[in-house]
Amino acid sequence: MDFATLIGLLGALLLISSAVILGVSPDVFINPASLLIVVGGSLLVVLAKFSFVQFFGAFKAAARAFKFRLPDMLDSIDELVEVAQVARKQGVLGLEGRDVSTEFLGQGIQMLVDGHNGDTIKQLLNKERLMTLDHNRSGAKVFTALADVAPAMGMIGTLIGLVQMLSNMEDPKSIGPAMAVALLTTLYGAMIATMIATPIADKLSLRMTEEARLQSLYIDALVAIQEGTNPRVVEQMLSSYLTPKQREKQGQTEEATG
Numbered sequence: 001m002d003f004a005t006l007i008g009l010l011g012a013l014l015l016i017s018s019a020v021i022l023g024v025s026p027d028v029f030i031n032p033a034s035l036l037i038v039v040g041g042s043l044l045v046v047l048a049k050f051s052f053v054q055f056f057g058a059f060k061a062a063a064r065a066f067k068f069r070l071p072d073m074l075d076s077i078d079e080l081v082e083v084a085q086v087a088r089k090q091g092v093l094g095l096e097g098r099d100v101s102t103e104f105l106g107q108g109i110q111m112l113v114d115g116h117n118g119d120t121i122k123q124l125l126n127k128e129r130l131m132t133l134d135h136n137r138s139g140a141k142v143f144t145a146l147a148d149v150a151p152a153m154g155m156i157g158t159l160i161g162l163v164q165m166l167s168n169m170e171d172p173k174s175i176g177p178a179m180a181v182a183l184l185t186t187l188y189g190a191m192i193a194t195m196i197a198t199p200i201a202d203k204l205s206l207r208m209t210e211e212a213r214l215q216s217l218y219i220d221a222l223v224a225i226q227e228g229t230n231p232r233v234v235e236q237m238l239s240s241y242l243t244p245k246q247r248e249k250q251g252q253t254e255e256a257t258g
Contacts, residue, residue, distance in 0.1 A: 005065050005203055012195050034184035037157040042150045042192065049145050054138050061139030065203040070210055071101045073217070074246055074253075077238045080221040083109065084231035092226070104128065104215055108222040118223040125222070129215040136208035143201035147193040154189020158182045217241050 020026050047055050071079075079101060086094050092112040100106045107128065111121045161182025165175050217238060224234050239247060 005199070009195065009199060016191070016195075028180075029184065029187070031180050031184045033181050034157055034188055037160065037181075038150060038153050038185050038188040038192065041153040041156070042146060042189070045149045045153065046142060046145045050138075050142055055142060057135070058139040058142030061136060061204060062143065062200050064136075064139075064207050065200045070207075070214055073214065073242060074250060076101065076214060076217060077235060077242075077250075079105075080218070080225075080238060081231050081235045084221070084225045084229070084234045087112070087225050088228070088231060102214075102218075104132075105218050105222075108218055112222060112226055116226075118226045121226060122219055122223050125215070125219045129212060129219070132215065133208055133212055136204055136211065140201045140204040140208065143197045143204065147197035147201060150192040150197060151186075151189040154186040157185025157189070161185065213241065 020029055050058075083095060083098070083100075086098075092115075095109050096113045098109060100109060104125070108121060108125055111124065116124075159182075161178045161180070165178035165182065168178065169175070221234055221238055224237060229237075239250065242250060
């Protein structure tokens with residue numbers, strides 16, 4: 001579970017809810033017509049921009065903003081160095097059936113066991129990496145589109161409410177409901193864009209970058225292992241993926257164990 005996403009979204013919702021409750025009656029902020037215009041209208045407009053597969057797949061991908069967590073980069077390097085050591089001592093067949101942290105790494109190790117050369121492994125895994133990137137990018141695009149559309153639908157709702165209000169100025173009872181629609185649609189659109197769609201789109205983009213980086217790490221390591229590179233050299237090569245802070249931590253760990 002990614003608690004940063006959960007705490008951020010729930011915290012923002014709690015703050016807004018507290019402001020509503022401490023003010024007038026919360027019922028004032030609930031308007032079915034406004035919800036219909038903003039929520040229903042926004043989803044339908046976004047659907048028009050994408051295919052059914054992309055649209056519904058985005059909501060499945062959105063779960064990655066809350067649940068999905070990649071292995072730590074340092075832990076992944078340690079795991080790959082261990083794989084390299086086993087391959088050097090026992091041969092690649094010694095890796096068969098080995099439990100690994102990700103499915104992607106498992107696929108790569110199976111290619112090693114099956115005897116594929118380095119170029120084939122790199123080519124096949126790069127295709128898999130690109131497919132994963134495309135899937136994550138598509139989900140992020142859908143939520144980015146939702147963030148763009150929701151405020152616009154809120155503005156459309158505002159205009160509808162104003163037209164209704166101005167066309168019935170002789171009836172004072174109609175002014176209040178029409179004004180509520182006008183204001184609440186703008187509020188709903190801003191909340192959907194700011195508190196839901198944009199954070200999820202940004203988090204999916206972050207996941208996309210992190211996962212692509214980790215998969216590149218796996219590909220480089222597996223090709224090096226297939227070529228029989230010394231595990232120590234593999235570790236040094238993979239250290240280029242680390243941030244300065246991670247490299248410092250790696251050095252401290254090596255000093256403690258050395």
